[in-house]
Amino acid sequence: MTQLALVIDLNVCVGCHACVTSCKEWNTSGSAGPLCDENPYGADPTGTFFNRVQTFEVGQYPNTETVHFPKSCLHCEDPPCVPVCPTGASYKRKEDGIVLVDYDKCIGCKYCSWACPYGARELDEKQQVMKKCTLCVDRIYDTTLPERDRKPSCVLACPTSARLFGDVHDEESVVSKAIRESAGYALMPEWGTHPANHYLPRRKTSLKIHVDELERVDNPLKVDGKLPKPQKSDPTLDDVTSW
Amino acid sequence: MKPAFSVIFLTTLIGVGQGLFLALYTQQSYALFGLLPLQDDAFYAYGSMLALLFLIGGLASSFLHLGHPERAWRTATQWRTSWLSREVIALPAFMGVVFVYGMTNLLDFRPVLVILRGGIPVDLSIVSGGLGTLLAFVLFVCTAMIYGCLRFLREWHSPLTVINFVLLGTASGFVLAAFYATFFATNYSPTQAGFFADWAFIITLLGLFGRSASLWRNARLRPTSTVQTAIGIKHPNIVQKSQGAMGGSFNTREFFHGKSPAFLRAIKPAFLVLAFAIPLLLLFAAHSHPAAWLLGTAFVLQYTGLLAERWYFFAEANHPQNLYYQTIG
Numbered sequence: 001m002t003q004l005a006l007v008i009d010l011n012v013c014v015g016c017h018a019c020v021t022s023c024k025e026w027n028t029s030g031s032a033g034p035l036c037d038e039n040p041y042g043a044d045p046t047g048t049f050f051n052r053v054q055t056f057e058v059g060q061y062p063n064t065e066t067v068h069f070p071k072s073c074l075h076c077e078d079p080p081c082v083p084v085c086p087t088g089a090s091y092k093r094k095e096d097g098i099v100l101v102d103y104d105k106c107i108g109c110k111y112c113s114w115a116c117p118y119g120a121r122e123l124d125e126k127q128q129v130m131k132k133c134t135l136c137v138d139r140i141y142d143t144t145l146p147e148r149d150r151k152p153s154c155v156l157a158c159p160t161s162a163r164l165f166g167d168v169h170d171e172e173s174v175v176s177k178a179i180r181e182s183a184g185y186a187l188m189p190e191w192g193t194h195p196a197n198h199y200l201p202r203r204k205t206s207l208k209i210h211v212d213e214l215e216r217v218d219n220p221l222k223v224d225g226k227l228p229k230p231q232k233s234d235p236t237l238d239d240v241t242s243w
Numbered sequence: 244m245k246p247a248f249s250v251i252f253l254t255t256l257i258g259v260g261q262g263l264f265l266a267l268y269t270q271q272s273y274a275l276f277g278l279l280p281l282q283d284d285a286f287y288a289y290g291s292m293l294a295l296l297f298l299i300g301g302l303a304s305s306f307l308h309l310g311h312p313e314r315a316w317r318t319a320t321q322w323r324t325s326w327l328s329r330e331v332i333a334l335p336a337f338m339g340v341v342f343v344y345g346m347t348n349l350l351d352f353r354p355v356l357v358i359l360r361g362g363i364p365v366d367l368s369i370v371s372g373g374l375g376t377l378l379a380f381v382l383f384v385c386t387a388m389i390y391g392c393l394r395f396l397r398e399w400h401s402p403l404t405v406i407n408f409v410l411l412g413t414a415s416g417f418v419l420a421a422f423y424a425t426f427f428a429t430n431y432s433p434t435q436a437g438f439f440a441d442w443a444f445i446i447t448l449l450g451l452f453g454r455s456a457s458l459w460r461n462a463r464l465r466p467t468s469t470v471q472t473a474i475g476i477k478h479p480n481i482v483q484k485s486q487g488a489m490g491g492s493f494n495t496r497e498f499f500h501g502k503s504p505a506f507l508r509a510i511k512p513a514f515l516v517l518a519f520a521i522p523l524l525l526l527f528a529a530h531s532h533p534a535a536w537l538l539g540t541a542f543v544l545q546y547t548g549l550l551a552e553r554w555y556f557f558a559e560a561n562h563p564q565n566l567y568y569q570t571i572g
């Protein structure tokens with residue numbers, strides 16, 4: 001069993017939105033038709049996106065940290081959005097675990113978007129069908145592309161390599177290793193959706209210095225500074241050197 | 244959630260249709276066992292046609308909700324997993340049976356199928372009515388489970404959702420039946436309005452209990468998901484600074500009701516008064532004096548109240564995806 005997924009490293013993401021634009025560019029140009037926008041240059045621009053980068057501020061001033069948080073369909077292993085679809089337009093592929101929408105079957109009832117706790121699905125207001133991340137299914141298997149390009153658009157676009165792509169069921173894959181070794185976690189685990197996509201937490205590199213390491217062991221009187229010069233007559237440590 | 248008027252009308256209109264049909268058949272069952280006088284065929288025939296009109300209204304309204312109504316036939320395919328698909332099957336099936344029931348009475352085509360012990364004849368009208376009753380309840384359960392099965396919409400994920408859909412739909416149908424029955428008083432058969440009004444009173448009262456119970460429950464819900472579980476960072480102070488879109492998105496349009504908290508606070512007592520308090524008073528008065536104007540007013544007010552109730556039902560549900568859409572900026 002294969003379960004393709006993304007692993008997103010929040011420690012590395014700088015919030016540049018390169019994945020958003022690259023995703024939009026690839027997926028609006030495919031055979032499935034455009035990802036429609038409305039008023040793109042007007043007062044109230046809105047549109048359909050598979051991927052969004054959100055920003056959160058953690059902590060209170062002055063101890064705050066900015067976290068950029070890319071969010072797309074997590075290709076849940078137990079996707080609540082699939083069984084509720086009345087037409088069978090939403091489905092999860094057996095062979096690679098990608099959750100897809102058949103745009104020719106979808107009636108635009110929006111029920112699946114109600115059933116996704118992550119808000120990963122967006123209705124295309126012009127085409128009136130439900131859209132969501134496809135993991136670039138029209139790209140990752142395309143043998144006309146060089147091998148290194150057979151990855152989702154967002155992964156290729158990320159300048160900091162914050163996005164990893166692979167099979168989370170293969171324990172040797174880059175994503176499985178990252179999850180295992182860098183404490184990858186799932187979003188909203190409380191709903192039992194078992195998202196395939198994982199996030200790597202923010203990590204701080206810190207050096208632990210113990211108090212006794214700050215003190216010289218050969219300074220029993222705990223006086224810092226230069227030791228007083230011994231008298232000429234005083235015995236020396238090695239009986240050789242003299243002052 | 245954003246209350247969609249198509250769905251508000253769908254659920255309330257078919258509720259009236261189902262309730263009206265159940266009311267007619269209840270009266271007919273009483274009459275079968277000689278507990279009430281059997282009415283003219285026309286009473287059941289036109290009554291079920293009226294129910295059918297409400298069902299058609301609901302069905303038409305449901306089409307307005309779809310982005311691609313021309314593909315609606317596909318919705319009947321996933322009945323194994325989807326309550327929405329089950330509803331889509333149950334609604335036309337119920338409408339078909341209501342139509343058959345109406346026709347057997349209208350055309351007086353009532354072949355006796357079985358004779359019960361005690362010589363009570365069971366004819367096609369009774370059998371189709373029984374099937375219709377079963378389907379009416381199946382339809383109530385399907386409609387309510389569309390909402391009740393979504394486990395992370397905690398306000399809906401409760402048996403009270405099903406109970407209230409059944410009670411509120413049936414109550415409005417019985418009130419309409421009482422109003423309808425006032426037009427069928429003849430010298431040899433007294434009006435059945437009192438009978439329907441009494442039942443409507445009881446069911447409305449039960450509906451009041453059921454709805455109050457769900458309001459009480461929902462007011463005490465603690466959210467399961469928080470912004471901490473949503474982004475997986477453990478810190479008591481997390482605020483969103485941007486949501487990845489400046490002009491809003493499907494996620495901001497579909498999942499927020501967009502009304503002020505004051506509006507939400509006002510609509511609750513409004514629907515409690517309109518859908519329950521006033522109709523209960525009017526129905527109580529109708530017990531001794533079943534006048535058409537009393538029952539007609541009761542129906543109109545209660546239906547208006549139920550529209551507000553359904554609006555509130557949607558608005559009150561808080562979707563966990565909203566945690567990701569707190570701030571535009």
Ligand code: SF4
Pocket residue numbers: 072073074075076079080081082099115116117118119120121132193
């Ligand atoms: S993230 Fe949402 S849309 Fe994607 S598979 Fe999970 S439930 Fe479905």
Ligand code: SF4
Pocket residue numbers: 084085086087088089090101105106107108109110111112113129130
């Ligand atoms: S909007 Fe489309 S994909 Fe979603 S549940 Fe309805 S028919 Fe299925």
